[in-house]
Amino acid sequence: MPNAYISGTGFYVPDEVVTNEDLAIRYGIDTTDEWIQKRTGIEARRFAPEGVGAADLAVPAVEMAVECAGLSKTDIGLIVLATLSPEHCFPGSGVYLQTKLGLTDDDVGHFVGCLDVRDQCSGFLYGLATAASMVQTGSIDNIVVVGTEVHSAALDLSTRGRSVATLFGDGAGAVIVSATNEDRGVRSWHLGADGRYADALSQKVWDTRKRPFIPRNEEGVGQVTPDDMWAHMEGRLVFKHAVERMIGALMKEFQKQSLTLDDVDLFFFHQANLRINQYVAKQLGLPEEKVFHNIERYGNTTAATIPIMLAEAEREGRLQRGMKIAAVAFGSGFTWGAAIIDW
Numbered sequence: 001m002p003n004a005y006i007s008g009t010g011f012y013v014p015d016e017v018v019t020n021e022d023l024a025i026r027y028g029i030d031t032t033d034e035w036i037q038k039r040t041g042i043e044a045r046r047f048a049p050e051g052v053g054a055a056d057l058a059v060p061a062v063e064m065a066v067e068c069a070g071l072s073k074t075d076i077g078l079i080v081l082a083t084l085s086p087e088h089c090f091p092g093s094g095v096y097l098q099t100k101l102g103l104t105d106d107d108v109g110h111f112v113g114c115l116d117v118r119d120q121c122s123g124f125l126y127g128l129a130t131a132a133s134m135v136q137t138g139s140i141d142n143i144v145v146v147g148t149e150v151h152s153a154a155l156d157l158s159t160r161g162r163s164v165a166t167l168f169g170d171g172a173g174a175v176i177v178s179a180t181n182e183d184r185g186v187r188s189w190h191l192g193a194d195g196r197y198a199d200a201l202s203q204k205v206w207d208t209r210k211r212p213f214i215p216r217n218e219e220g221v222g223q224v225t226p227d228d229m230w231a232h233m234e235g236r237l238v239f240k241h242a243v244e245r246m247i248g249a250l251m252k253e254f255q256k257q258s259l260t261l262d263d264v265d266l267f268f269f270h271q272a273n274l275r276i277n278q279y280v281a282k283q284l285g286l287p288e289e290k291v292f293h294n295i296e297r298y299g300n301t302t303a304a305t306i307p308i309m310l311a312e313a314e315r316e317g318r319l320q321r322g323m324k325i326a327a328v329a330f331g332s333g334f335t336w337g338a339a340i341i342d343w
């Protein structure tokens with residue numbers, strides 16, 4: 001049975017940098033750089049321009065990962081795409097990405113499967129666990145796992161929405177999960193969820209329990225109230241559960257692998273709030289230099305966060321062959337996940 005290792009990483013963030021001050025001045029949100037930085041550690045985020053969707057951001061990230069792996073796009077055997085901000089209700093963004101990568105061109109004729117993952121901030125780790133398990137069966141050699149988000153389209157960029165809108169940014173990250181006979185790769189993973197808190201972090205813009213799924217006015221025009229249109233978050237509840245679940249997921253993996261925290265060279269925590277991660281790191285007694293972060297530059301990029309971090313850490317030389325790393329995420333659902341990888 002082959003091992004499943006990460007043979008390439010890539011990322012892409014849109015050019016437009018939106019600072020905390022921009023949110024206050026350009027968007028007129030009643031907030032301050034001080035409030036946002038003090039509570040979350042975020043200094044800026046990126047926003048994609050109108051006309052750009054999740055699959056568009058994913059293309060350069062995947063191309064970078066494919067090149068990094070020394071492969072060509074036609075070597076990809078499956079696309080696994082995680083996002084909470086797909087272009088449409090259906091189809092999923094995976095098929096748009098497949099087309100944009102040129103994998104449906106007649107002369108290529110490479111109609112690989114496309115699997116869309118809907119586990120929000122944990123989506124990348126759910127996708128990675130799925131891809132690694134498939135590669136380990138020996139039935140597929142290279143799977144691209146991409147997390148990509150265009151949050152800026154669905155943020156209430158007004159004072160009403162400030163407790164959510166100031167946290168999120170756009171971006172994409174990708175890895176190639178490949179088969180190898182070398183002694184390396186994804187060693188273990190843990191996935192968890194607690195559906196009792198499904199509503200605590202949710203966006204219910206359409207609801208198939210309603211008839212029709214979006215209420216219509218007398219002219220037949222669909223109407224969505226602000227409460228349904230924008231994301232709802234019980235921030236403190238999310239904070240509390242994020243800390244507990246991230247520590248719990250990591251500890252499970254460490255026990256399974258008979259590891260101690262000292263055995264791990266670098267930790268990649270989902271970037272929702274620097275304070276959450278500092279608290280987790282402190283509880284675990286981790287030294288600062290072992291915990292990678294980029295929330296100050298990008299905010300929370302949900303499913304894209306961990307693969308963006310992996311790609312950046314590799315390019316900065318902080319993530320190197322032979323290292324043991326741990327990745328952990330928590331998000332809407334509530335869902336969470338962790339993975340231990342020998343790089």
Ligand SMILES: CC(C)(COP(=O)(O)OP(=O)(O)OC[C@H]1O[C@@H](n2cnc3c(N)ncnc32)[C@H](O)[C@@H]1OP(=O)(O)O)[C@@H](O)C(=O)NCCC(=O)NCCS
Nearest residue numbers: 031032035039121162163166235236238239272273330331
């Ligand atoms: C979002 C979060 C930073 C808010 O911090 P908090 O200390 O819990 O703040 P609260 O939501 O209780 O709000 C406190 C006050 O600040 C205000 N506020 C909220 N966002 C603000 C902003 N961006 N700027 C200024 N004031 C803001 C609130 O309106 C509230 O005002 P009030 O007391 O007059 O009602 C914090 O709860 C958090 O990070 N939670 C976890 C979020 C998360 O991880 N989400 C993603 C999971 S994947």
